[in-house]
Amino acid sequence: MRIALSGASGLIGHAVAKALAGAGHEIVTVGRAPDCAVRVDLATDANLPAGALKGCDALVHAAGVTDEDFADRDAAFAKALRGTSALLGAARDAGVGRLAYFSSAHVYGPLEGRLDEASPVNPLSDYAIAHYAAEQLFRRSARMTGAATLLARPCAVYGMPPSLERFARWTLIPFDFPRQALGGAIVLKSHGSQRRNFVPAEGLGALAGWWLENAASGVTVANAPGKAECTVYEFASLCAKIASGENGRPVAIERPGPAAQDGAPALEYLTRVGGHLPGPSLEEHVRGMVRALGTKASP
Amino acid sequence: MRIALSGASGLIGHAVAKALAGAGHEIVTVGRAPDCAVRVDLATDANLPAGALKGCDALVHAAGVTDEDFADRDAAFAKALRGTSALLGAARDAGVGRLAYFSSAHVYGPLEGRLDEASPVNPLSDYAIAHYAAEQLFRRSARMTGAATLLARPCAVYGMPPSLERFARWTLIPFDFPRQALGGAIVLKSHGSQRRNFVPAEGLGALAGWWLENAASGVTVANAPGKAECTVYEFASLCAKIASGENGRPVAIERPGPAAQDGAPALEYLTRVGGHLPGPSLEEHVRGMVRALGTKASP
Numbered sequence: 280m281r282i283a284l285s286g287a288s289g290l291i292g293h294a295v296a297k298a299l300a301g302a303g304h305e306i307v308t309v310g311r312a313p314d315c316a317v318r319v320d321l322a323t324d325a326n327l328p329a330g331a332l333k334g335c336d337a338l339v340h341a342a343g344v345t346d347e348d349f350a351d352r353d354a355a356f357a358k359a360l361r362g363t364s365a366l367l368g369a370a371r372d373a374g375v376g377r378l379a380y381f382s383s384a385h386v387y388g389p390l391e392g393r394l395d396e397a398s399p400v401n402p403l404s405d406y407a408i409a410h411y412a413a414e415q416l417f418r419r420s421a422r423m424t425g426a427a428t429l430l431a432r433p434c435a436v437y438g439m440p441p442s443l444e445r446f447a448r449w450t451l452i453p454f455d456f457p458r459q460a461l462g463g464a465i466v467l468k469s470h471g472s473q474r475r476n477f478v479p480a481e482g483l484g485a486l487a488g489w490w491l492e493n494a495a496s497g498v499t500v501a502n503a504p505g506k507a508e509c510t511v512y513e514f515a516s517l518c519a520k521i522a523s524g525e526n527g528r529p530v531a532i533e534r535p536g537p538a539a540q541d542g543a544p545a546l547e548y549l550t551r552v553g554g555h556l557p558g559p560s561l562e563e564h565v566r567g568m569v570r571a572l573g574t575k576a577s578p
Numbered sequence: 579m580r581i582a583l584s585g586a587s588g589l590i591g592h593a594v595a596k597a598l599a600g601a602g603h604e605i606v607t608v609g610r611a612p613d614c615a616v617r618v619d620l621a622t623d624a625n626l627p628a629g630a631l632k633g634c635d636a637l638v639h640a641a642g643v644t645d646e647d648f649a650d651r652d653a654a655f656a657k658a659l660r661g662t663s664a665l666l667g668a669a670r671d672a673g674v675g676r677l678a679y680f681s682s683a684h685v686y687g688p689l690e691g692r693l694d695e696a697s698p699v700n701p702l703s704d705y706a707i708a709h710y711a712a713e714q715l716f717r718r719s720a721r722m723t724g725a726a727t728l729l730a731r732p733c734a735v736y737g738m739p740p741s742l743e744r745f746a747r748w749t750l751i752p753f754d755f756p757r758q759a760l761g762g763a764i765v766l767k768s769h770g771s772q773r774r775n776f777v778p779a780e781g782l783g784a785l786a787g788w789w790l791e792n793a794a795s796g797v798t799v800a801n802a803p804g805k806a807e808c809t810v811y812e813f814a815s816l817c818a819k820i821a822s823g824e825n826g827r828p829v830a831i832e833r834p835g836p837a838a839q840d841g842a843p844a845l846e847y848l849t850r851v852g853g854h855l856p857g858p859s860l861e862e863h864v865r866g867m868v869r870a871l872g873t874k875a876s877p
Contacts, residue, residue: 352659352660357652360652361651361652402714404718408711408714408715415702415707416707419703
């Protein structure tokens with residue numbers, strides 16, 4: 280299959296590219312990097328070059344908005360709305376029959392209680408609203424063209440970044456906490472009692488590959504959960520323990536207003552589409568990050 | 579009560595202003611018109627003047643995006659997102675305890691089947707996505723501040739425009755069809771079998787007044803249905819009949835590909851918040867429009 284892919288240099292897109300190439304698919308990268316096969320800046324361009332996706336069987340959009348994008352809110356929404364429309368317009372022009380979008384668990388609103396794909400949406404942050412709006416643009420295209428469409432809603436994604444030097448997502452806890460742990464202390468911005476589901480990027484690659492081979496008609500929402508589910512504080516503790524074990528030095532955890540709110544709202548991040556996604560365990564990820572960053576920091 | 583109101587020169591806002599002033603409330607108009615008490619261009623300004631809503635007990639936002647706004651899609655989304663945020667930011671600064679937003683029935687997606695406030699949302703058009711995004715900004719403010727919040731989702735709103743000369747919503751069928759009928763023919767863009775609920779702007783004013791007096795805490799969604807529910811074709815027939823009766827000349831109805839699809843998808847636009855909203859009947863509205871436009875056209 281010939282598959283157009285945005286975000287191939289990012290955490291999810293890289294894993295998707297690897298999984299799809301490994302399964303024998305041809306990847307057509309779409310983005311602003313000089314080495315992309317189709318050059319477009321999704322934050323500013325309203326269209327892809329004419330015929331850009333000609334001959335493609337699928338479009339996988341793994342370059343949705345990030346938290347960092349919201350440093351410029353207008354630009355972030357433009358990326359979510361105009362960028363997604365540009366991709367979908369080109370996909371319609373080329374008669375692309377399969378669409379996939381990596382959205383976010385945050386479209387459900389506060390991550391509390393049992394959440395599966397039948398749960399009502401309630402996007403509250405700008406980040407969540409932008410992802411939900413992009414999802415809806417995919418739904419509209421699916422309705423217009425009949426393209427089989429996957430909307431994946433992963434929670435906290437982890438995995439070894441394709442390049443530690445160029446990685447830009449250090450505010451995400453799967454990367455921030457291992458890095459902080461190397462410095463001897465992890466500082467939480469909140470009490471850390473909110474629960475998160477952690478999913479390996481590799482598993483998202485597997486999901487994309489599985490779905491493209493088995494694409495049902497209509498729109499499929501997949502929460503794409505991983506096996507690990509714990510509070511932010513518990514994840515910090517895991518990072519502290521692993522970093523301490525690796526380096527033989529204690530790692531402190533600091534948080535404002537601690538145990539009072541530790542009756543954390545429960546979260547069960549569930550799916551009706553397959554089960555937990557495969558990939559390295561959260562422990563393996565943290566150990567890998569600690570080692571990679573430790574090696575990098577050493578002379 | 580002192581109530582900040584955007585969109586006071588529009589169809590809904592005008593009716594709201596009339597209802598609220600009639601109930602003894604003080605109105606603080608917000609908008610770009612020279613006679614507004616608080617001057618702001620919601621399409622471009624990121625903030626209201628400092629302290630703009632000081633002393634206000636409520637904010638009613640009746641200047642959401644219109645179909646016409648989407649002639650410039652980027653500007654329309656900017657108005658929905660930045661404009662709404664500007665209003666809500668000022669409301670938070672001023673400790674405004676009641677919020678109301680006039681959204682759209684289109685946030686439910688295709689207007690088919692039984693729809694009440696428990697029905698899932700599925701905004702598909704840009705117009706619907708923008709209204710839903712604005713709703714969510716209201717939800718977020720409500721969550722942050724505890725402000726009691728009304729999200730009204732009217733379908734086709736009718737009523738005598740405050741000024742026929744300055745009225746800018748002639749693409750809406752409650753205004754377009756009576757105007758076309760005066761010319762002797764109503765031309766439908768579609769087969770016209772889609773059903774619509776018609777609600778008088780006056781009823782929306784009554785809803786706003788009732789809600790402000792009885793504001794429950796939390797977020798209240800109100801579909802705000804009117805009594806009249808029929809297909810677009812049936813509404814055209816009503817306009818033709820009334821205009822013909824008024825002027826003694828027949829009025830034709832033209833539509834592409836007629837009766838084939840007349841097994842129209844059913845719509846019942848229901849509410850769990852009160853009942854049908856009061857106001858002039860749809861027939862009275864059409865007769866009023868035909869007479870007003872006929873008088874205006876005559877020398």
